[in-house]
Amino acid sequence: MLDFLQAASDGVLFGTTYALIGIGFTLVFGVMHKLNLAYAAASIGAAYSGLIILQAWTAAPAWAVFLAAFIAGGLIGWMVYLTCFHFIPLSHPLAPLMATVGMLLLIDEIIVHMTDGMPQNYPAVYDDVMLRIGEFMVRGDLLLVGAVSVLCMIGLLALLYRTRLGLATRAVSQQAVAAQLCGIRVGQVNAMTFVITGLVGGLAGALIGASVGALSPLLTAPLTVKGLIVTVIGGLGSIPGAIVAGLLVGGFENVFQLYRGVTERDLYVMLLLFAFLVFRPGGIFAPRGGRD
Amino acid sequence: MEFYYGLAQTIGVHTLLGLSAYIVLLTGQVTMAQAAFFAIGAYTAGMLTVLAGWHLVPAIGAGALTGAATACAVGFPALRVKGLMLVVATLAFGEGVRLFFFNFDYQVARGEIRVGPLGGEGFRQIRFFQENGWTTGEVMLFIWVFVLLAMAILWWFDRSRYGAVLRAVGEDELAAQSVGINLTAVKVSAMTVGGAVAGVGGALYAHYTTHIEHANFGVLLATFAIAYPIVGGLRNVFGTLAAVVFVQALLVEGLRDLGDWRNLLFGALIVLAMNLRPQGLFGGRRA
């Protein structure tokens, strides 16, 4: 029982990063009704970019690396928007999707080339700290990851619900044409959505690197799949859904790993997805059916 | 010359993979599962020729059948999810199949050695062509018989009422339903045909490369599968063929001068192609 709780709590804390990735996918989908399949790769790429700081300033503290990853994420997000969405006309829905797949491969290969495919160490914070409650332990670094993720989510929600940009974003996600007629510059909102999700993704990538202790290009494919699973389970377009689903997937994944080992773990996560697709295809927070 | 035969073999097999995605894409379903059906065809046919001593042709048929059956089974639940969720579901299914083969062992003793799939190490010694004395040129022609057959069948579908119905579903499901088209039947049938074509492709792949493993059938192959018809355009089957030739020839050329950079080139190429010609190489007004 204790092992179960332990695995679940570690998983849930790590799952906050899945939640952030899920939010990124779901926000772009909500605003532009398109999937950015390059998102997870871009987030890992941003995390790698954070390491560049260490090249220039070898004694840089971990938070500097995280900040660099955060900023790099925003830049990469904007680049993905330019290369995959800005120039392609709306009448061809498959083209942007394919372009993001191209970007996914491109980013992956750039990472492999710049690092020769070798995993890179990532700075961790509080990784030597353990909080104990009797037999139950909470890793300090995971706790920090959880805390930073939650702060990020709060910041994002504040942005969406308390600022004019957030209002414009929500307007565009509901009725892009009407929003345009009200004077909202949809192109700008879309670009900003990519920048914002990029920032969140960069931070998520850095946090993943910090909890695992290292980054490797092999992380991108599983993270893409998991991020998409979180998005679907949470309900496409729903941020609260992505949050809950991220925690759920993180927790389940770790528990599956405890009982069935690493190789079978991912198969069970798939089964979780299929269970949702069969019983609740709209996701946890399925949007209400409307008149249209 | 051997080199060109080998290239033609690869183009042929990849064309089958692309065609399997083409027919599903016509109905508006973006599927990342074609690599999985390809894998199922590959392992099925390989196991039948190596472990059960079957001749290749019926083994290919079995590969087509298992590919089709799996696709049909996947098709029904896949219908409950729309559009982009389908991408996720099929992506997850594809990864699931890959993981399955990663864990799959079935070996039998053949003389002193053991043959058959061995989990992460894959399935080696699929030597039907070698054991029966086929030359590379003959293998290439054999593969292309199937490619041309598949292209002819899909071309025929395209000109028939079925093809128009597929495209109607792909364009507007609501309108299609309202004129009496049974969406489930149409979408599942397209998936099934796609699964059969992928199964044939996989069966041929297993035999000309002689060694297959789970890593061959991952997200990258699933991406190639839909990239071909999208980059080639959905106007007709030739678009997919053109895209395969375009990609493989460029990659192979790239391979010579740039070595490892071919995947990088592939990614950049796709991004460029989608920006310059979003309707695909052969896209635009329907033939």
Place this chain on the structure above:
Amino acid sequence: MLELRRVSRHFGGVKAVDALDLAVAEGQIFGLIGPNGSGKSTTVNVIAGLFPASGGEILFKGRALAGLPTHQRLQLGIARTFQNIRLFGQLTVWQNLWVAQNAPEDHARRGFFAGWLGGRGSARAELAGLLEFSGLAHKRDELAANLAFGEQRRLELARALAAKPKLLLLDEPAAGMNSEEIGQLRGRILALRAQGVTVLLIEHVMELVMGVTDRIAVLNFGQKIAEGTPAEIQADPVVKKAYLGGD
């Protein structure tokens, strides 16, 4: 032929259609009018099977439609057109009609093989007649997306007819038409009645409604507020109030 018994459709708290009773006799041209938002299109969507009814029942030739998916309702004989035309733009005019030939007698006649995989020959004669009727024969091989607006409207109607329906639900077919076009449309609808098709016409354009229907029901806020012949409706003060908001 078509009977709605206390049919309701709710969207959350909004009662788009509220306990509606309607009876359309075979061979009638029945009009359904009402101010914007009165529930006319929702009614059509519920009859066609796009949404399930939240309450009440719908009977077609005595048979309850509950639970039947849209394509099966088409096979029973209910076809509809869309207010915002929904043609298959990337298909030609001919193909738009071809894919819509889904009446059961056509399926049976063609058989499985020819039905799906047959070329154009099997359908040529049938559809030629339909193209003539709609004045689109000269545009057979044109992409639907390239047609003029009026031609698209005619194609929308022709496509609904390709399935040989017994009941045709027309959703605002006259929107944006001038008098001449309305006259032509009126002629076509009357010709349809002569061929034995029952019509339920949802419309705003009074010129068409008053000139072609046998009977009219008026909706307001999802409820029926009046029913009668065109003359009776035109004289009804309740109707006037609903449309014009008082005297």
